[in-house]
Amino acid sequence: MDPSELRGKRGIIAVIALLIICVGLMSSLEKLAGNVSPGISRIYNILAYLVAPNNIATWVYDWRGFDTLIETAVIYVGAVASALVIGRGVVQMKHYSEEAPATSPPLEYRTESLTVILKYLGLPAAILLLSYGIMVVTASSTSGGGGFQCGVIMTSAYLLAAIFYGKDNPIKFGKRFLIGIGAVGLGGYTLLGLPGFLTSGYWQYNVGADIWSLVSPTLHSIFGDPFRLSLYLQEGVFYSTPGIIPLINIAEAFNVVGAIGLIYFAFLYGWSEPPEDQEKGGK
Amino acid sequence: MSAYPSNLWSIPLLVVIPIIVAVVVNFIYNRSRLIKIISIVSAVCLALIASLSSYGYHWFTGQPALRPETLTFTFDPGFPAWRLALEFYFGPLQQVMIFVMSLILIFVVAVASSGLTKRQGPYMSMIFLLFASAAIIIMVNDLYHLWIAVEIGSLVVAGVVVGSGTSVSHKAALKYTFFSALSGAGLAIALALILGLTGYSNISDAIRYLQSVNLGEMSIILYVAFAFFVLSWIYAGGLAPIHPLKSEVYGASFPHGTAMLQTQSKLMLVAIGIVMLQIFGMLPFVREVMLAISIITMMLGVVMALIQTDFRWILAYLIVSHSGLVTVGISLGTTEGLVGGIFQAVNDVIYMTVLLLCCEALYYFGGKTSTRNSLGLAKRAPWLGMAVILGTMAASGIPPFNGFQSELILIQASLKAGLPEVAAVILMVSVTTFIALFRAVYRLFLKPPETSEPVAEVKVPRSLYIGLWVFVALTLIIGVYPNIVVSFITPVAQAVSIPWYL
Numbered sequence: 119m120d121p122s123e124l125r126g127k128r129g130i131i132a133v134i135a136l137l138i139i140c141v142g143l144m145s146s147l148e149k150l151a152g153n154v155s156p157g158i159s160r161i162y163n164i165l166a167y168l169v170a171p172n173n174i175a176t177w178v179y180d181w182r183g184f185d186t187l188i189e190t191a192v193i194y195v196g197a198v199a200s201a202l203v204i205g206r207g208v209v210q211m212k213h214y215s216e217e218a219p220a221t222s223p224p225l226e227y228r229t230e231s232l233t234v235i236l237k238y239l240g241l242p243a244a245i246l247l248l249s250y251g252i253m254v255v256t257a258s259s260t261s262g263g264g265g266f267q268c269g270v271i272m273t274s275a276y277l278l279a280a281i282f283y284g285k286d287n288p289i290k291f292g293k294r295f296l297i298g299i300g301a302v303g304l305g306g307y308t309l310l311g312l313p314g315f316l317t318s319g320y321w322q323y324n325v326g327a328d329i330w331s332l333v334s335p336t337l338h339s340i341f342g343d344p345f346r347l348s349l350y351l352q353e354g355v356f357y358s359t360p361g362i363i364p365l366i367n368i369a370e371a372f373n374v375v376g377a378i379g380l381i382y383f384a385f386l387y388g389w390s391e392p393p394e395d396q397e398k399g400g401k
Numbered sequence: 402m403s404a405y406p407s408n409l410w411s412i413p414l415l416v417v418i419p420i421i422v423a424v425v426v427n428f429i430y431n432r433s434r435l436i437k438i439i440s441i442v443s444a445v446c447l448a449l450i451a452s453l454s455s456y457g458y459h460w461f462t463g464q465p466a467l468r469p470e471t472l473t474f475t476f477d478p479g480f481p482a483w484r485l486a487l488e489f490y491f492g493p494l495q496q497v498m499i500f501v502m503s504l505i506l507i508f509v510v511a512v513a514s515s516g517l518t519k520r521q522g523p524y525m526s527m528i529f530l531l532f533a534s535a536a537i538i539i540m541v542n543d544l545y546h547l548w549i550a551v552e553i554g555s556l557v558v559a560g561v562v563v564g565s566g567t568s569v570s571h572k573a574a575l576k577y578t579f580f581s582a583l584s585g586a587g588l589a590i591a592l593a594l595i596l597g598l599t600g601y602s603n604i605s606d607a608i609r610y611l612q613s614v615n616l617g618e619m620s621i622i623l624y625v626a627f628a629f630f631v632l633s634w635i636y637a638g639g640l641a642p643i644h645p646l647k648s649e650v651y652g653a654s655f656p657h658g659t660a661m662l663q664t665q666s667k668l669m670l671v672a673i674g675i676v677m678l679q680i681f682g683m684l685p686f687v688r689e690v691m692l693a694i695s696i697i698t699m700m701l702g703v704v705m706a707l708i709q710t711d712f713r714w715i716l717a718y719l720i721v722s723h724s725g726l727v728t729v730g731i732s733l734g735t736t737e738g739l740v741g742g743i744f745q746a747v748n749d750v751i752y753m754t755v756l757l758l759c760c761e762a763l764y765y766f767g768g769k770t771s772t773r774n775s776l777g778l779a780k781r782a783p784w785l786g787m788a789v790i791l792g793t794m795a796a797s798g799i800p801p802f803n804g805f806q807s808e809l810i811l812i813q814a815s816l817k818a819g820l821p822e823v824a825a826v827i828l829m830v831s832v833t834t835f836i837a838l839f840r841a842v843y844r845l846f847l848k849p850p851e852t853s854e855p856v857a858e859v860k861v862p863r864s865l866y867i868g869l870w871v872f873v874a875l876t877l878i879i880g881v882y883p884n885i886v887v888s889f890i891t892p893v894a895q896a897v898s899i900p901w902y903l
Contacts, residue, residue: 142625143590149619150597157600157610158483161467165485184461184487188537188549191420195530195553198427198523199560203571209524209564211516211655214768217567294430301428308420311413311461319408320463320486321417330474332463391520 168329170360171347175258179363183322186366187307190373194304197377205389224388232282240282244289247275251371258367265367269374277382285387291379293389300376306369310362313337326361341365403479411454412489412540413461415499418443418450419533427526437514440525444510447532448503451496460486484603489540493889494743498539498668501747505664505754506532508868512657512761515862527560528661535665538672544592545602547676551588551637554665555581561658562650573649580646584636591629594622595680608679627681631690634677638670640728641697644721648705651717656761663720663757664750667727671746674731675739675897682734682899691732696823699725699830706837712760712770715841716753719796719834723749726830729823730811737814739894740887745807747886748795748879752804755792755872756838758865759785763845765861772841775848781856786846788869793842795876797835803879
């Protein structure tokens, strides 16, 4: 936007509006300082130790686990929307076309100028990043990490390799592969609500942790035992299980890898499709 | 014991099914026949679930509520207790709104899958996610989740628009997405302030807390939260002064996509409007602010529609103008006003779907939607001509169609609230809608073509005609028997109304 557009009446209105918003917001924050009502947080904190040792993991994937599902879907939507933007004209009406498809060409790479060191260190660095991503997701219920972080780290590896090697990216994530990974992630996360729904009637009830004793001991064991943890404290040994939280984290990681990877793919390599009548060696 | 369960089976299905379908159709990408079957079957299932379900709550993740007087946990939603879980509610209002939306979804996906090329998976995915976001906003009783649903809803709107694949649609989507960042941030600030003030993201709990304490100096926080909430409301529904952006979104999409977009938008306006009334209703100036925005939207939309020379853009501005009709009823805040506003929303999405499907049919006759053309389509496609005329009559509030009933209730509500000027504006919008629409209908459908070129045989999908006549029949049935919808709306309107005029 041209800053000169903000001169005159428009600029004055914008400045006044911003001032009003700032004053209102600042005075609200000043009133809230020291007076924030803890409300429901107190109860969440009292109960948190019963699930994952990492309190944040419990908040994000158990108490507010369905919120997180929809937030995860936001990333997925972003990826699909990016594919539609870059692959303009991928979807068209059969009988009528206002404009011819105008797909964006891929970015140009000049990998010849890379130094030998970078060329040979690129692949190990990407592999290390991928491994780190896997490590982060597997420790998600006990550390501050999780599926989202894992996804971001792994797609960083993909981006790094793309920058180093251009079209000859050794991490060969194709378009359909990334769509598939994203589908497994978002679909998997969504369907992890099914065991709780079928047994307790509540969608995404954590059947592995089962802190309200709503499901059978067998189901509790199936989802809870693989992730059981012992906490050795001065007061004694405590056992807890995050239940389905680690599985949700893995699904989240798949979704983020698929979605962010697809965004990178679309922007780096473009999104073009052959005309439909030529797809199967047709006309 | 409450008569309503806290684990109603239908609520998660109404949200989860569209998400799973969105994932599946995107994955299968270009298998158009399979996409068509999956989409239509799922949309029919959603309509059946919405119509057959009983009423109740769903506490996602199965956390109970804490009863403050006994400090015990309960799974019975009948007790006044602080909810730990994310709460959704499905009652009569939600039932009628989601049922109508799923009915529209059935024909939108049927028409889209017949009319689009093979690689329709990502686009269809967006349509289902649009449904999911609206269903969440309609049912959710949680501020934080409301924000997330509005966020995803905005992004999906952009996805549906860019799916149309033209430079105009890309520009419209980009502008809309840019402003969504501001609006989303606004809603986030509003909920952060309410959360800081009350400590509860559950809307009922937050209201109960606000009613139980004397806020004193802290009430300024509520005013600021209201201001940010209004920003989001304006944005979600495309009300003034954001109306040009939303009109562009409607005009730049495929007409069947616009049918779904306008449904999502109007039902969101109702849902967010009710939340605003519940939380901020007793603050001074709330009614005045909401009414002013609604009236300006109505008038600007209809005036802009009058000066358009393209059927698509006429509809786009009329949709915005009629959003003002919906919100004017909600802004009145009285039982009659709320009944009128919500009833208008339901009627509006039905008759606008008729007109948008007629607009979609124009694509099969060469895609000329400019009113500078005289196409004489009524002669070539008499059923289509009849449907567009009946749709125009319904949209203009002519009896015995549904638009007449809701506009009558709105006019009566305005008069009863002591606001005859609002009633006059509603009447003006109604008349102007007729002029704007009939001008286009005359040129495109009734006026004989200026040239007598030979015309090719045109095959309009059967699903489009079936959809048209289902919705035309609905405009007539609801117009003659308004109580089949009003009876669902009245209990909610009575529960949330504010007797401002007393």
